[in-house]
Amino acid sequence: MIKGLDGLRAVAAMAVVAYHINFLARSGTGPVAEAAAVGWIGVDLFFTISGFILFLPFARAARDGGSVPLRRYFVRRARRILPAYWLNLFILVTLTVPVLMTTGRGWSIIASNATFTAEYAGLPSVNVVYWSLYCELAFYVALPVMALAFIRRRWIAGLIGAVVVGCAYRFAVVSTVDGVDSYFSLIMQFPGVIDQFAFGMTAGAIWVTLERRAEPIRMAIAMSLVAGGAAGVVLIAWVIQRSIGLETYWSGSSDWGPWAIVTLRPLLSACFAAVIIGVCARPSWIRSALELRPVRYLGLVSYGIYLWHLPIIRGLAEEVEGRGRSSAFYLVAFAAVMALSTAWAALSYHFVEKRFLGGGQRPAPPAEPTPHVPMPEVAARS
Template sequence: MTAPPTASVSARPGARVGAPRSSGWFGGLDGLRALAVTLVVVYHLFPGALPGGFIGVDVFFAISGFLITSLLLREADRSGTIRLGRFWRRRARRLLPALGATLLICTAAALAVGRDALVGIGGQLLGAAFFVSNWVYTATGVDYFAKDAPELFRNTWSLSIEEQFYVVLPLLLLLLLRRAKRSTAVVLLFALGIASAIWMAVLALGGAPPTRVYFGSDTHVFGLLLGAALALRMYRPEQLGVVASVPDRPAQLRLLAISGGGLAVLLWLACVLREGSVESFAGGIQLATAASLAVIAAVTRPGAWLGRALDVAPLRWIGARSYGIYLWHWPVWVLGAELMGPEGRTGAGAWTLGIGVLLITIACATLSYRYLELPIRALGLRRSLGLLLRPAQGTPRRRRIASAVLVLLLLTVPAVTIAVATAPSRSSSAEAILRGQEALRKKQATPPPTAAASAKPAGGDITAVGDSVMLASSPELETRYPGISIDAEVSRGLGAGLGIVEDLAKRGQLRHVLVIGLGTNGPVLDDDLARLRTVAGTRQLVLVNAHADRDWIPGVNADLQKFAAQHRGVVVADWNAAITPRPELLAGDGIHPEPEGGARYADAVSKAVVALQQPDEAIGFGAPRR
């Protein structure tokens, strides 16, 4: 997620669509911003509709780098220098009003909603206010692609990268324009961008955490740098104020092929790219950036056909408000998801939530744009603050706006203070996991494994290996099966669990009944299941299926059921069926069980263990069922 670019050199409001413009104006980019923000919003609000819609971030990065650099180059040519203070004041005037309103209103709303919405809110507000959210979330291990326990202002991570870039870029341009040829500056910016893109791929291929790869300023700044290089390459100072000529038909066809091909690549990536995957970081995002740059280079040519098409009024309207749409949609979704609970994360509930959030987002962005952003952009921050303190000095309309803002501040600032002071330190899912961890720590030494199965297996007959869902359910499993051996950990998948099972088998500590609950954190491979069956040998095997709002869960459950159907002595514990009718028994993430949910987990395991004792399951453990 990223803040839409905010430079003032986009399409001129009110200009005749399709008319040739001087080189100080760029056609088509408001429409391109509208398409980019649509990708991001659909990706977040309507799960599965555009699985790769997160590349809208990279479209925005490319546009931002291009627009801001073009603005700075125009200023350098007209005034002979880049006035840093003026540039940064303009950025503050453009960005801070909408950001401040979003932070205050959504934090106050989160205080009313309660539960998980306020976890870590103090750090989130500081990160957003000082534009270092990306590093705050990197340090705390936040997963951009996870929706099960989302931070309220997670979307400010990319705004932080942009603002960090806006601090460095004018300084770098000042140095380059004074000490080097423009061609040298283009090469340097291009080289820095390519280095960043390669660094993202290197870290991803080396197994670095996706959070570090995606949130890093060093790994994800290449769209901004390459956009800046493109602006520097295309800039023609001698054409300032000159009405540009429209390309002839052959040139138009070339531009259409380039821009149309670039858009086709972006739409294809939005449909097929997998979130958080190595291919996303080592090729996918880089390709999206290249396609974005190709579209920008083509549609910004005066009179370009696709540029005219992107300049249609509805797209320009969305593009002008894309910053607000981007800011509001994520925290509004988080609050809505908290209110609806697990019902709002899947099926019809997810679509209902998405449509409601979209309507609220558009309303908030429209109000912010008209009554906050435009007035402050016209007056400036200092004059706007003076009007807020002395509203009688303004026009009637400005007095009404100032009064409304003052009331808003009086309501939200105390609420934000209370929210920060009372925010829980852990989410409900973290509390559920902690409860399981404490139960395992307090557990006394387990009895030695039994040599053979009894008619009704007891805890001393069972070894359980699982992920955080099993960990959260461990107190209830221990109550149901005293003496059960449980090895469960957060973020564990079947591959890691298989290594633990093999180690236990080598040490002779694997008991007669083996319970495996490792389907929550990723797909299961047929080869891993086959290895697990081999290690289990004649032991009875229970495979606990998964319940979560994650793309791979249906496939995991189908694969486990298929494997169990093909082997005697293997049964699925249907945790998914046990908890689906009672989502209120889960923590706020809709995944980890609270105590009563843990009891249902234990029930599902118990039913599977009983089923293993039936005559058709108790013989021929290693033989195929068919």
């Protein structure tokens, strides 16, 4: 297990929950509400972490002269994402929108959600957060091919290629599609987010290089990566949120023209890639905080939190509507939603997901980059 990574997953999940609390109190006031309003960056962190952790087996195999069995890779990806997803879909359909099962269009919606194609087919998602899982699945399929462009010393060319593809796609959408109020649904799908995953893969390529070093990177370098990456995230989020405005950003109608929507979002992933390397590569007080048992557990069940938090928020909305939009309200609402979401996520993880993941055991890459020590062939296979 790479130390600090589960904690970063927890941070991403909590950021997204904080952002969606806005469904309970639009136009909230106070510093807490303003901080929560940029919680959408949690999805960008999730994408970067996915690119990082999923590329590592491919990078390590190429370094050591081996290969990743694709059948095992795809089976494991399916076991990781499908059981919890289908459970969430089944419960939401049967408990909240059973009317879908009474019409032909309703069954089309259910089928497209179950097969991760709703966004591409122009059909509504039963759970709005499903859109990012469609991106994840597309990345899973593309990764074995993308990995060929990132292994060994080719990662610079691979990153440039992914950035060119992603930017070209987003520019083409903004330039050619008319009559929409928001480009979100078109832009935030594959290949519109390919470069966000690619920055995570770049972090993975650098990580595998660091594993061969006789000494880990210096603390000053690690902390500079964290500080620089975090500062970049804050700056980019501020530009999108306050200088441009989210609605103007997604409509492409700001003074930046199409360039804001083409260039800014992937830069967040570049900054998060620096944070991942800086946090995970060396012990520090930041990593120690992320390694606290409650934080790690939230990261462990973060997929379930992500799936369940928005239905819970919508369920609570009727109960708390009009009861205040202060910072205190946000904190209470956040605590309630996190508690309920974590409970559902824990049930999903322990009773469903672990059964398909071999008891929940994960591959155990080194906790931090360590010197590469050649091993006898027999020992290496044991």
